[in-house]
Amino acid sequence: MLICKTERLTLRELQLSDAEFALRLYNDPSFLQHIGDKGVRTVEDAAQNLQQGAITSYAQHGYGMWLVEHQRGQAIGLCGLIKRDFLAETDLGYAYLPEFFGMGYAYEAAVAVLAYAAEHTDLNTVVAIVSPANLASKSLLLKLGFEQDGQVLVPDKNEMVDFYRIHLTKQPDL
Template identity: 30%
Template structure:
C-alpha cells in the first residue's frame, strides 16, 4: 500500500489503515462516549472487534478504495479518528466517521465528510451514498445535513433508532 493519502482536505489527510495501527483504533473505540451512538449497549469495542473492523477496512481499501480511513492532522501528523465509506448490507456505500473526543468541536468531522462526499462523486461512478446516525446524535445528524444529505427514514440499526440519509450524484 502506498503512503500517499487517498483524500486530503485543508487540514486533514485520510489514509488506508495498516495492521500496525490497530492500537489507534482500539484507543478510538475504547472511549464510551465514542461508542455510545454506534451500538445499543454503548460498550467500547473489544480488541477482537477492532481487529475485525481493521481487516475489513483494509480489504475494502485494497479492493474498492472504500473502507473507513485513518484521519491524520496534516500540520503535525496527529491521529484524529476515522472516516470513510463502508458497504451497507444493501450494497450501497455508507459514510461514517468517529473522532477521538479531544478533537470534537473543531470541524474535523465535517471537513472529512465533505472531502469524502467530493471524492466519491469525482473518483467513482457510484450514483449515491447513504449515511445514518443515532437519532440522539445531534452533532452527527447535523454533519450529514451540512454535506447536503437528505433524510429518508428512521429504522433500527445495531439496536438503535437510526435516521437514514441519502445523497445522490449531482
C-alpha cells in the same frame, strides 16, 4: 495509500500499524454510545477488526474507512465509505476522538470523502445512518447536504436509526 489531503487533514488507508489508535477510538465512551461496542479489547482485536473491515473493503470495493490525520501526523479519527450488508447503498461513516470535536475536522474530512466518492467511484448516492439522539452527527449530515429519508433497522443492534441520503455531483471534465 494516500486518499486525499485537505487544508488541515490527510486521509489515508488504514494499516495494521494503526491498531493502537483504533483500540483507543473504539473504546472511547462517545464511540460506544453513538456507534456501538465492537468488542475490541486488545491491540490484537483491533488489528483483526481493521483486517476484516477496512482493509478487506479496500480490496472488495476500492474504498472503506480511512484514517484521518491532522497535518502534523496525529491520528484524530476515521472517515470513509462503508458497504454495509443491510443497506443497498454505500454509507458515509465517521468517528473522532472527543478532544477533536467541534473544530470542523469531521466536516472537512466528510467533504473530502464525498468529493472522492463523486470523482473516483461509480456511486451516484451516499447514505448515512445515525442514532436519533446523536444531534451533533445529524447536524453535520444536514450541513453536508444530506436529507433525512426516514429510518432503517440496524439488524445486529435491533435498533431503528435515522437514515439520510445525498446525491453526488460529478465534476465535468474540462
